[in-house]
Amino acid sequence: MPTSTTKREDIIQSALTLFAERGFDATTIPMIATDAKVGAGTIYRYFSNKEVLVNTMFQHYVSLFKETLEKDYPAESDIREQFHHLFQGMIRFTNEHDHALYFIKTHTSAYFLDANSRDQFSHLLMILENFFDEGKKEKQIRELPSKALIAIIFGGFLQLYQLIRAGELEASEELLAGVENSCWDAVRHP
């Protein structure tokens, strides 16, 4: 494995943590360089500028998240099972990529995201939209625009995740199961 790949990944790792903790604007290139143990100039070998770096990262993690949701999707199971799969996907992704979901959430509507990043993100939403559209057809899901339902679930979950990261809530099995039920009741046909 060539060194360069490692450096590139070190940079992304450091940038992810810092962007999540401090935000894009409050994170400087020298900070990332120091944290990643590379020279500041080195970052520009891999990313032509700071915006390209965030966008690349954003797309990377959105794409990973999408994969996590799609992997082993129980297309044949009932809708509650599918919902469970999606919800567990959020949790699994969060556990595997510590700051990634928080980074995605806090940068989703940032001014510096390019068309590509926005596209990727709407692809992600589409997975969820398809799920809800299908569910409404089967009268299993509440009669609200799918976008609204996603907003409720996604917005709620990510807000909750912030509390967990801030240490105000502990991510116990019990809590997560309870939240899943709550979210399910929010979207399922009454």
Added chain:
Amino acid sequence: MPTSTTKREDIIQSALTLFAERGFDATTIPMIATDAKVGAGTIYRYFSNKEVLVNTMFQHYVSLFKETLEKDYPAESDIREQFHHLFQGMIRFTNEHDHALYFIKTHTSAYFLDANSRDQFSHLLMILENFFDEGKKEKQIRELPSKALIAIIFGGFLQLYQLIRAGELEASEELLAGVENSCWDAVRHP
């Protein structure tokens, strides 16, 4: 009506929009000045620096929001009615102060908030927490940490409102009523 009051309000208006859209760090004083149609120096007649500006605004809007929630609170009605009051409060406040709730949410855990701002905000949370705590005692509300319930409602609602502002959803009576029901089902005792 003295000019100064108008200028101060113009500055706050512009700052609110820009802070909500781009965040504190990405919003420059010249941006605010241009948007408010005042000289950059004028901002410093009203706020001794940028941090005082955000904190003043934060406290102002949190306070206004608290008032909106508390005004005419139906203490004697049943819990569903009270939930309705709170939910309508969010909607009313958002309609009256376009970016304010989003500004509050995205800056809630910012590094530049002073003790006063954090205090004000925890008072606000307490109102909501009390509501949920009371409801749980009466077995009307789901057995989840109140903070988690608040996160779900707020996160969902604000995510939804972004869609509305982006023009992807229309804020019809029907939609809002549907969302309120969805949120209620998310928090009410199953």
Added chain:
Amino acid sequence: MPTSTTKREDIIQSALTLFAERGFDATTIPMIATDAKVGAGTIYRYFSNKEVLVNTMFQHYVSLFKETLEKDYPAESDIREQFHHLFQGMIRFTNEHDHALYFIKTHTSAYFLDANSRDQFSHLLMILENFFDEGKKEKQIRELPSKALIAIIFGGFLQLYQLIRAGELEASEELLAGVENSCWDAVRHP
């Protein structure tokens, strides 16, 4: 006596103190206005800008100092007596116009002095130069360029005066008499 004259003098008084204490560059127009109890704009009724203000003041006090030295000059007495008169003049001026001599000293070679101010100051030096030139003719004064002798006396006295203002030395009769003797020995023919 019209009000305006009083205001003008208040401004000069305040400016003198502040310029002496903090220097020209560290003194702001609002500071002077506050100290003089006038509006900032009022200063511009009397002095078209900050540089005109210092230059006017500089010329004013240099001129006053010149008058003090020339008043009752004992043209007929012997040279030691004349030296005494000049030296006492410095002391008297310092007592009558508290910060004036310090202001003159610290601003003598300032970048913002105009030709007029420099002229006035060299007129002042000329009085002293004449004294030394005359003394050298009479073999009463050391054979050094008069400018050098002035530098020694003036430089020395003003440096001393700084110590007095800083509170490091007390301006007793005895000290002043001793310094006068020291200065006289520095310039008199050996």
Added chain:
Amino acid sequence: MPTSTTKREDIIQSALTLFAERGFDATTIPMIATDAKVGAGTIYRYFSNKEVLVNTMFQHYVSLFKETLEKDYPAESDIREQFHHLFQGMIRFTNEHDHALYFIKTHTSAYFLDANSRDQFSHLLMILENFFDEGKKEKQIRELPSKALIAIIFGGFLQLYQLIRAGELEASEELLAGVENSCWDAVRHP
């Protein structure tokens, strides 16, 4: 010879000249940068801010001056010889570091000097004070406060040097010897 050392020295050189000619407050960082032919930001690689820059310089030159005075000090010779050494030290230091002594004098009681700078400066004064104190004990030096004697010598010498730099006087051996005698007569026991 590494470039960085040169840049640092260029910055100090330019700052020294400008601080001496215009004073700290009237000297801007861009002025120094332009004069030193470096970018404005470069100054901050070497000095964390403008105040650190003056203080560093102040301490540097005070220290150098002290060394000049102490180097080869004729502790065993008579007091006139020692005075000669000190006086020649002033001349030598001034010739080697053009604006340094004037910079020291005009910034001695500035508001931005830190404890370290003040310390260094009082060490310098102590050397001179010791000389005068010793001389007074031996009845070789006039009975005046040592601080006053220092003020007279320094004030006079620097005022003179300004004339020399302004081209109004030529620094001939003869003149300097004459001035040394004049200063000696100012301080020696009558």
Added chain:
DNA sequence: TATGAATGAGGGTTCATTCAT
């Protein structure tokens, strides 16, 4: 005449980006 709110040029400082090594 007197005021002080308003302005914007310019100050100190930071940091994304470049480039010689």
Added chain:
DNA sequence: GATGAATGAACCCTCATTCAT
């Protein structure tokens, strides 16, 4: 390829100056 010294544009903020009242 990797570095970090160097740069200068752009930030936050101050203050001399103007001008409506």
